[in-house]
Amino acid sequence: MRILVLGGDGYLGWPTAMHLSAHGHDVAVADNYLRRQLCREEQIDFLFEVPDLNQRAALWQSVSGYQIVVYIGDLCQWEFVAEVFADFKPQAIVHYAEQPAAPYSMLNRQAATLTLQNNLTVTANVIFGAKEFCSDAHIVKLGTMGEYGTPNIDIEEGWLDVEHNGRKHTFLYPRQASSLYHTTKIMDTDLLWFYVRTWGLRVTDLMQGPVYGLFTDESEKDQRLLPFFNYDEIFGTVLNRFVVQAVAGYPLTVYGKGGQTRGYLNIKDTLNCVRLAVDKPAETGELRIFNQFSETFSVNDLAQKVAKAGKKLDLKIKIEHIENPRMEAETHYYNPKHTGLLDLGLTPHYLSEEDLLEMLEFVSQYKGRINTDQIYRNVKWN
Numbered sequence: 001m002r003i004l005v006l007g008g009d010g011y012l013g014w015p016t017a018m019h020l021s022a023h024g025h026d027v028a029v030a031d032n033y034l035r036r037q038l039c040r041e042e043q044i045d046f047l048f049e050v051p052d053l054n055q056r057a058a059l060w061q062s063v064s065g066y067q068i069v070v071y072i073g074d075l076c077q078w079e080f081v082a083e084v085f086a087d088f089k090p091q092a093i094v095h096y097a098e099q100p101a102a103p104y105s106m107l108n109r110q111a112a113t114l115t116l117q118n119n120l121t122v123t124a125n126v127i128f129g130a131k132e133f134c135s136d137a138h139i140v141k142l143g144t145m146g147e148y149g150t151p152n153i154d155i156e157e158g159w160l161d162v163e164h165n166g167r168k169h170t171f172l173y174p175r176q177a178s179s180l181y182h183t184t185k186i187m188d189t190d191l192l193w194f195y196v197r198t199w200g201l202r203v204t205d206l207m208q209g210p211v212y213g214l215f216t217d218e219s220e221k222d223q224r225l226l227p228f229f230n231y232d233e234i235f236g237t238v239l240n241r242f243v244v245q246a247v248a249g250y251p252l253t254v255y256g257k258g259g260q261t262r263g264y265l266n267i268k269d270t271l272n273c274v275r276l277a278v279d280k281p282a283e284t285g286e287l288r289i290f291n292q293f294s295e296t297f298s299v300n301d302l303a304q305k306v307a308k309a310g311k312k313l314d315l316k317i318k319i320e321h322i323e324n325p326r327m328e329a330e331t332h333y334y335n336p337k338h339t340g341l342l343d344l345g346l347t348p349h350y351l352s353e354e355d356l357l358e359m360l361e362f363v364s365q366y367k368g369r370i371n372t373d374q375i376y377r378n379v380k381w382n
């Protein structure tokens with residue numbers, strides 16, 4: 001299948017591109033290096049340097065023999081979208097091309113409007129591109145579990161049956177996000193659902209939880225194929241941050257009470273989920289929604305797991321409950337369903353102590369590069 005990965009430079013985009021390529025698909029990536037630019041502007045360093053997309057594609061070809069086509073440009077610009085879609089003629093489009101960080105979206109007005117404009121414009125352009133150049137292509141969109149928020153009832157997989165005054169109807173599950181970034185993902189879902197109903201697009205919306213890890217089968221061939229790794233407050237996800245903090249001897253930054261519970265997954269599961277969704281597409285005129293995570297943890301659970309693993313490596317790890325910069329429930333009910341991807345064939349990779357030890361040992365090689373000033377900036381929600 002010809003698969004276009006939008007946001008193909010990202011933490012998940014690049015590993016996904018290699019994974020689909022290794023599984024025999026013809027893959028192209030498109031990106032404008034927005035994430036790298038925003039990190040530079042905010043004086044944020046990755047844990048280690050990564051090559052640019054053309055260099056990565058050349059490296060991948062040298063170790064695998066497979067070609068990944070690279071398009072560099074801004075997917076907010078229709079001319080670029082039209083050129084890429086007309087040239088590559090994708091049969092599936094994996095859409096990661098968004099500003100992905102909740103704290104970035106809450107930084108200031110400019111960051112907020114950039115997040116809104118980028119995320120919604122790219123999603124709209126993907127819809128228009130699919131309609132104009134490849135109307136049968138399957139759009140696989142990365143949404144987020146954060147679209148649902150933390151309601152005091154079970155979270156269903158995308159849809160909710162509602163009975164009201166004796167009549168029944170199925171609606172999108174109610175959404176109430178706790179950051180502007182997450183809210184843009186709700187708006188994306190609404191846009192996609194509208195055009196599924198109106199133009200009969202075929203769409204899978206993957207409601208993904210926070211991802212951790214960096215090793216995948218494909219990057220084993222050459223360390224320069226690893227994704228970039230953020231550990232700062234703005235772009236780093238919590239478990240990756242805790243691993244770096246443990247190595248740096250920085251007390252683990254549990255926000256508030258630490259009872260915040262989310263559905264987590266290893267980066268390997270992200271790749272498997274996306275491949276399964278691509279291989280078994282949604283029907284024409286269907287919006288298919290999967291809750292994409294493997295297991296739930298509270299922040300306290302994660303901190304304790306890292307502390308326990310770190311002890312085996314003689315790391316002196318302290319856990320600190322610090323002021324929560326975010327507006328979020330710190331103790332809450334959380335029971336999201338997640339059977340759709342299991343039914344498609346996912347075998348989840350559950351977090352093990354070996355995973356943590358492997359990450360801790362790998363990160364230790366870069367201990368000298370860790371800039372502890374980046375760990376806590378206190379980007380406040382209010």
Ligand code: USQ
Nearest residue numbers: 100101102144145146208209210237238253254255260299
């Ligand atoms: N947290 C801490 N300490 C930290 C960092 C985070 O206690 O040092 C807490 C947060 O307050 C939150 C939880 O850990 O309750 C997860 O935070 P996160 O930064 O790992 O994840 P989040 O901001 O929610 O966003 C990440 C990705 C985003 C994705 C989302 C899935 O950056 O792209 O959509 O996870 S979900 O969280 O399910 O919405």
